[in-house]
Amino acid sequence: MPSTSQVRIAARRYLSWYWFPIIGSIVWIGTLLGLLITWLADGSPHYESMDTDGQNIAYISDIGADYLKPLFITGSSITSVCFVLSLFGARWLRHRGRILPNTSMTQRVFSIISIIGAIIGGIGLVLLAVFDTRRYTTLHRVFLVVFCGGVLVSALGTVLEYWRLKRNYKTSRALTISMWTKLIFFIVEFALAIAFGILMRNRNHNAGAIVEWVLGILFTGYLLSFNFDLLPAARSHTDQFKDVELSRPVSSHY
Template sequence: MSLLSERHRYFVLIPLFAAFIWFSTLLAMLLTWLISGRPKYVSTQVAVAYISDVGACFLKPLFVVTCCLTGPGLVISLIIERLLRHKGRLPPEFHTYERIFGELAIAGALIAMFGLAFLSGFDTGRYPTEHLVFLLVFMVGVSLSSIFTVIEFRWLADDYPEVEKLKRAYIAKAVIGLSLVVLAIMFGVSLFNAQNIGGVVEWLIAFGFTFYLLTFAYDLRMAKVGEGEDNLLR
């Protein structure tokens, strides 16, 4: 078996690790706020604390490290998926437009990665305007990446023999991606009209992003093949 086949299981760990560290940090931040008696932070003074409020306090180092690991985890997962398609271990691309949308999905993930890293550094307590800008950059990047990924998967499904397995993958991405886009729009509106609702929506978006990361673990898991299949796919 090729080196790629032997180590495919380690590729799955990348989105799993990103999802785990992201979810764990969010849970730790949420529990910290609840156990502390649901305090109102100076940055917003709303009943439901925003993630950025909790991330601007003593938990900021944890928040920054998590954001700087989660973003690259998403990008690397997409790049590995692209390489596995090239090697024939995932549904290959038969058309140029499939490759273009795949590359656009990676570009969207890169935008999200930088937005996530910078929003964690420019906390809402000292840099409210910059934080909001990079938060929007992150949400736009994730939205674009999910849209382009779903479009690519839709076309791949037309040519791939195991269409049912692939269909589950892009349906999951479509549902989660569309939900995140809708929630992002709601979040943008609530920032100016209903800030308490905005806090709830932000937490929903953040936890929902965990499931989006996990869909890539499913994709990469499909790269597992037997030794006989490996010889055919080299």
């Protein structure tokens, strides 16, 4: 008969924080594909919210403002919740010592900033889906800025936290990979967000729509990257990493 500890470890493989980034990324990419495939299957129609001066590529929001609005709202809501819970899970698991713990107040502050940014970004994502671009153009654009800004703040907070962690756990290969992955995401997303804003302002909507789709797809990968961070907790126990020596090799752990 399996011991209590064995049962707990087995349960963590099926009921653990690492499921949130998986579910969120699947729902988000599924939402994007559902919108895109439907638009293409319908013959790439020109929606009411699209610019009449040469725009023939629909923004995500153009498709989400039509009869697929319930899908857009549902997908955005689930994705937002999973995004926030992924970051909260990382904060909680570090506190519990089930993944490499924070070693300074600065690291904890950066972690909290990343959670707050995720909450703001998540709220922005839900509200931009609710206040669609066809009926509430100004509000939609405001919440689009809130979403992008929140995600970028969250990503920056996470990168800075991991950078500070890396100074303590220099031999953790997993931590290094995760930090660089999120840093690259932040740089690329920041550059694309600026390009998107410029294209929107110059009314270059076809190029702007392409950039928006790329931004949406990249967000899927960023969210999924947290699975890499949280997965070790499925095999660890409380306080397992709290006594890890900072100079000790931890390449197989996070």
